[in-house]
Amino acid sequence: MNKFIICCAALFAGALANPAHALNVFACEPEWAALATEIGGDHVSVYTATTGGQDPHLVQARPSLIARARSADIRVCTGAELEVAWINLIVQQSGNARLQAGRPGAFDATSAVRLLERPASVDRAQGDIHAIGNPHVQADPRNMIPISRAMAARFAQIDPANAQTYTSRQADFERRWNLALVNWTRRAAPLRGVRIAVQHRSWPYLENWLGLVQVIPLEPQVGVPPSSGYLAQVMQTLRTTPARFVIRAAYEDSRPSEFIAQRANIPAVLLPFTIGGTPGAMDLFSLYDDTITRLLAGLGQ
Amino acid sequence: MHFSTYAASAFAAAALLSTPAHAQGADDIAALRRDMETLRQDYEARVSDLEARLAQAEADAAAARQAAERASQIDVVEGDPSAPVLSEATTPASSASPVQSANLFNPGISVVLNGFVTAASEETGAERIAGIASGGEIENPPLGLSLGESEISLSANIDPYFYGFMVAALGNSGEIGIEEAYIQSTNLPANLTFTAGRFFSGIGYSNETHAHNWAFSDAALPYRAFLGSQLGDDGVQLVWLAPIDFYLLFGAEAFRGESYPAAGAQNDGVGAYSAFVRTGGDIDVSNSYLASVSYLHTRALDRDSDGDLFSGDTELLIGSLTYKWAPNGNRLNRNFTAAGEVFFGNEDGTFNGIPVDQDRFGWYAQGVYQWMPRWRVGLRYAALGSDDPGAPLAGTALNDLGIDPFTATALLEVDPSEFSRLRLQFSRDESGFDPNDILTLQYTVIYGVHGAHRY
Numbered sequence: 233m234n235k236f237i238i239c240c241a242a243l244f245a246g247a248l249a250n251p252a253h254a255l256n257v258f259a260c261e262p263e264w265a266a267l268a269t270e271i272g273g274d275h276v277s278v279y280t281a282t283t284g285g286q287d288p289h290l291v292q293a294r295p296s297l298i299a300r301a302r303s304a305d306i307r308v309c310t311g312a313e314l315e316v317a318w319i320n321l322i323v324q325q326s327g328n329a330r331l332q333a334g335r336p337g338a339f340d341a342t343s344a345v346r347l348l349e350r351p352a353s354v355d356r357a358q359g360d361i362h363a364i365g366n367p368h369v370q371a372d373p374r375n376m377i378p379i380s381r382a383m384a385a386r387f388a389q390i391d392p393a394n395a396q397t398y399t400s401r402q403a404d405f406e407r408r409w410n411l412a413l414v415n416w417t418r419r420a421a422p423l424r425g426v427r428i429a430v431q432h433r434s435w436p437y438l439e440n441w442l443g444l445v446q447v448i449p450l451e452p453q454v455g456v457p458p459s460s461g462y463l464a465q466v467m468q469t470l471r472t473t474p475a476r477f478v479i480r481a482a483y484e485d486s487r488p489s490e491f492i493a494q495r496a497n498i499p500a501v502l503l504p505f506t507i508g509g510t511p512g513a514m515d516l517f518s519l520y521d522d523t524i525t526r527l528l529a530g531l532g533q
Numbered sequence: 534m535h536f537s538t539y540a541a542s543a544f545a546a547a548a549l550l551s552t553p554a555h556a557q558g559a560d561d562i563a564a565l566r567r568d569m570e571t572l573r574q575d576y577e578a579r580v581s582d583l584e585a586r587l588a589q590a591e592a593d594a595a596a597a598r599q600a601a602e603r604a605s606q607i608d609v610v611e612g613d614p615s616a617p618v619l620s621e622a623t624t625p626a627s628s629a630s631p632v633q634s635a636n637l638f639n640p641g642i643s644v645v646l647n648g649f650v651t652a653a654s655e656e657t658g659a660e661r662i663a664g665i666a667s668g669g670e671i672e673n674p675p676l677g678l679s680l681g682e683s684e685i686s687l688s689a690n691i692d693p694y695f696y697g698f699m700v701a702a703l704g705n706s707g708e709i710g711i712e713e714a715y716i717q718s719t720n721l722p723a724n725l726t727f728t729a730g731r732f733f734s735g736i737g738y739s740n741e742t743h744a745h746n747w748a749f750s751d752a753a754l755p756y757r758a759f760l761g762s763q764l765g766d767d768g769v770q771l772v773w774l775a776p777i778d779f780y781l782l783f784g785a786e787a788f789r790g791e792s793y794p795a796a797g798a799q800n801d802g803v804g805a806y807s808a809f810v811r812t813g814g815d816i817d818v819s820n821s822y823l824a825s826v827s828y829l830h831t832r833a834l835d836r837d838s839d840g841d842l843f844s845g846d847t848e849l850l851i852g853s854l855t856y857k858w859a860p861n862g863n864r865l866n867r868n869f870t871a872a873g874e875v876f877f878g879n880e881d882g883t884f885n886g887i888p889v890d891q892d893r894f895g896w897y898a899q900g901v902y903q904w905m906p907r908w909r910v911g912l913r914y915a916a917l918g919s920d921d922p923g924a925p926l927a928g929t930a931l932n933d934l935g936i937d938p939f940t941a942t943a944l945l946e947v948d949p950s951e952f953s954r955l956r957l958q959f960s961r962d963e964s965g966f967d968p969n970d971i972l973t974l975q976y977t978v979i980y981g982v983h984g985a986h987r988y
Contacts, residue, residue: 283818287865292857293988294821295780295813302724302774313983321985324696324717325782327724327774333690356952356980456950457906483863485906 255391258301258331260309260319261288262507263370264341264383266516268308270405271384275394279304284508287483288314289455293321301326304337305390308383311340312347312367336390342367344382345375348436359453370506372437373413373520380405412517420524422533429470429498431480431489434505442527447475450488458488470496477501477530482509501530640689640697643981645745647681649674655969662758662964664919664933665893666838666884668793669761673751673962673971680705681975684712684745688982694720700743713765724774733765735772735784736807736827738853738872740764742987745977748870748901750958754915754940755876755895758964759849761793764829766805780823782811790832794847794880797834805831813855813988818862823988827851833882841930845882845889851875855988866906873898884926891931892920899942907948915940917964938964953978 254277259265265280272278279300282288288310291297301307301322309315323331323338330337347365354363369375384402388395424443431450439446448469452462470492477499480489486500493500503523504513512522651657657673674681686700695716702712715730733741739748739756740763752762768788775781788795790804798804807830813823829849836843852875859868876895883889897915904910916939922931940963946956954977962969 283862285861286863290864291862292821292864292986294815294857295811295823295988296815296821298774298782299778299780299814302776303778316983317985321987324719324726325774327721327726327772329720329722332693332719334693356950359950453950483865485866 255387255394256303256305258304258307260307260315261370263516263519264308264310266507267376267380267383268387270516271380271398271401272387273397273401275391275397276387284504284506284510284513285483288506289317291315291318293318293325297322298325301331302328304328305330306337306339306386307331308339308341310342310367310369312342312364312369313362314342314367336386339383339386341375341379341383342369344378345369348440349433357453359451359456361454366433366436368434368505369437371435372441373409373416374441375437376409376516377406380409412520416520416524420527422531423524423527426531427473427475429466429475429478429489429492429496431478431484434481435479438503438523442524444527447473450478450492457485463488463491466492467495470498474498477527479503479527479530481505499530499532501526503527638689640687641982643686643688643979643984645684645686645743645977645979647683647745647975647977649679649681649750650974651676651679651971652973653969653971655967657969657971660962660965661839661930662754662917663936663938663966664917664922664931665758665938666836666841666843666930667758667761668796668836668838669757669763671752671757671762673960674973681977682744684743686981690719691716694718724776726772728770728772729768731765731767732770733763734786734788734807734829735770736764736786736809736829736849737851738823738825738855738874745979746984746986748872748899748911749913749942749944750956750973750975751942751960753874753897753899753913754917754938754964755874755897758895758917758938759794759876759878759893764792766790766792766795768805780811780813784809784811788831793836794849795831795833796836796843799832799834804833805829819858819860821857821988823853823855825851825853827853838930841885843880843882843884843889845880848879848881850877857988864903867903869900869902871898871900884922884929884931887925887929889922889926889931891922894918901944909944909946911942911944911946913940913942915942934966936963936966940964952980 254275255272257265257268257272257276257278259268259278259280261282262280262284265278268276268278281297281300282291307319307323309319329335332338342365347369350365351358351361351363354361380402384398387398420442425445427445427447429448429450430446433449433451433454435446438444448466450458450463450466452458458466475496475498478489478492479501480486480503482502482505489500502510503526504510504519507513507515507519510522512525513519651674653673653676656676658675660672661667662671683703684700685703686698688696688698691697696719697716699714700712702710704710711731713732715728715732718727721727735741737756739752740760744763751757756762766788768786770784770786772782772784775783786807787803788805789802790796790798790800795805807828809825809827811823811825813821815821827850831847832845833847834844853872855870855872857868857870874897878893879891880893881890895915895917897913899911899913901909901911916937918937919931919933922929926932940960942958942960944956944958946954948954956975956977958973958975960971962971
């Protein structure tokens with residue numbers, strides 16, 4: 233009897249004294265999973281919903297994702313409608329009130345940066361445009377600084393007990409990141425002013441960062457695959473304004489860029505787009521190392 | 534008895550803990566220590582709170598500063614590709630948060646339109662299924678050019694507690710129906726979700742899915758025969774996701790009982806109920822599945838199928854399995870979806886006043902393959918069977934006259950964009966008494982808020 237009480241009391245005390253469980257993070261894409269780990273360290277437990285080989289727009293609300301969103305304290309996504317086809321459905325089906333839009337558990341990386349290509353008018357005749365701007369902000373590593381700050385602040389808001397850790401880890405990340413940025417910028421100097429063709433309009437942030445100049449996209453409208461007629465038009469443009477290479481993301485169909493590369497006699501450059509997109513893009517830092525290496529290879533360097 | 538003993542012991546233990554000690558001097562010191570400890574903890578909590586707030590304020594200030602810096606720099610860089618980037622490296626973009634709220638506080642609106650061209654070897658539009666006293670909407674589109682059902686949906690979060698959704702369906706001849714109109718909780722604890730209003734039941738795999746998102750133009754034969762294509766009614770639903778990292782969902786529903794196979798809102802207006810369990814997961818990065826078992830019970834009073842009246846109980850048990858494949862989980866280029874369901878049913882009651890107790894069975898299997906972006910082919914086979922209803926009912930619709938109803942369907946579809954679809958579908962339909970070959974060309978478009986698709 234007494235033993236039972238002691239046992240109960242011990243269990244109860246144990247439950248109270250137990251340090252706060254790790255912050256459960258549901259990351260929509262690998263880059264945000266990596267950033268969450270940089271900021272949270274041991275205080276976060278991160279689940280990554282997609283891989284670098286997947287088009288983040290076309291993910292399905294799979295049972296496994298719903299089950300993992302159920303227990304998340306925060307979802308860390310790109311936002312700007314990139315995950316519009318699945319994330320809300322997952323949140324709704326998970327029955328997890330913490331992740332509902334407008335709550336601290338709904339974090340969009342795009343909310344921390346200024347978006348490019350914000351359309352002046354919104355009409356789907358322009359294709360699958362994103363009404364509030366191009367969502368592919370991870371292509372410019374400079375964006376990681378404001379995003380990491382916002383993420384650290386959000387983690388601190390949800391898990392005040394570890395606020396100090398999040399703040400100091402973010403500061404440490406920012407210091408290391410700034411050093412890496414200097415290095416990347418120096419390596420990427422030959423890319424400045426280089427003309428390129430892109431398969432999908434995923435790269436304005438990369439172009440803006442490295443000073444690449446987009447000559448033409450291989451899709452007539454955003455998200456609309458090219459017809460042969462349009463590809464002929466692309467060839468016409470490339471004859472008058474030659475591009476040095478054509479880039480595409482790891483998850484995209486290789487055929488349009490291979491088709492153009494062959495006919496225009498320029499390299500087709502596959503970029504990781506996110507962590508895991510290529511074997512070399514293993515973490516947040518090597519993602520940009522590999523991107524620059526591949527772009528330089530496209531120049532023949 | 535046991536509980537009260539434990540409770541008493543616990544109370545005694547608590548009382549003991551709070552009893553002041555007798556050694557006065559030592560007690561004062563202990564009390565002081567306790568006070569000090571409380572104070573220390575209090576201050577620590579406050580300091581860490583302040584630190585968190587400070588960090589937030591610093592981040593905000595930094596973001597604002599960068600926004601200003603960025604605003605003055607960005608044009609230089611965009612205008613001149615050869616401008617140095619280094620100065621910018623530490624001052625990335627920032628601005629006010631974009632908001633994903635659809636049209637600010639207006640509900641998200643979307644419209645679905647679709648139309649058909651139909652050719653067939655026999656007249657369409659008045660289909661009957663052998664051995665089934667059918668209901669709901671099971672007819673194929675009429676021959677020639679026709680407009681399908683048009684839908685307008687309005688959705689929004691109502692407040693921090695509820696989400697609201699409504700779909701109005703506009704029929705060909707101008708009638709307006711409320712297909713769905715429900716509110717759904719967004720803030721219940723324990724991963725519970727409560728829905729009330731008119732909605733499609735969660736039974737089976739595709740019942741919840743709106744017709745414009747079905748893999749084929751029409752519902753599979755067992756859905757047409759046993760559920761009038763799709764079961765939707767006025768009711769309530771509670772679903773619960775089990776607290777494990779594996780997907781396990783339980784759902785229960787109660788309906789008014791006005792929709793086929795129910796009729797007449799029996800049991801004081803709670804004439805149908807259902808329960809379902811779903812599970813599923815990833816086999817690996819390329820393969821995933823969803824499996825479910827569903828049970829439906831409905832009661833009917835004078836359910837009218839072309840003048841035939843059924844009163845009594847209908848039971849339906851559905852087993853569903855869906856499998857999806859995409860190379861490395863990337864659905865952009867190639868993907869494959871297979872779905873199969875089996876249906877076991879029984880109707881027990883009176884048919885035109887004659888007692889009936891008839892078992893039925895149905896199944897279908899389908900596969901849809903996308904072999905390049907936006908192009909898909911699909912195949913489906915569906916079949917039914919009904920027991921002999923007995924001699925007194927031999928001359929009625931419940932007698933399938935030895936026919937084993939089946940349909941075999943093939944489709945080819947292309948999506949010009951994410952929001953439009955053209956579909957060519959061919960069906961060999963031997964579900965009724967006159968076999969029919971039906972060819973339809975269908976367009977489906979959706980415009981307005983970007984929709985999401987169920988698994």
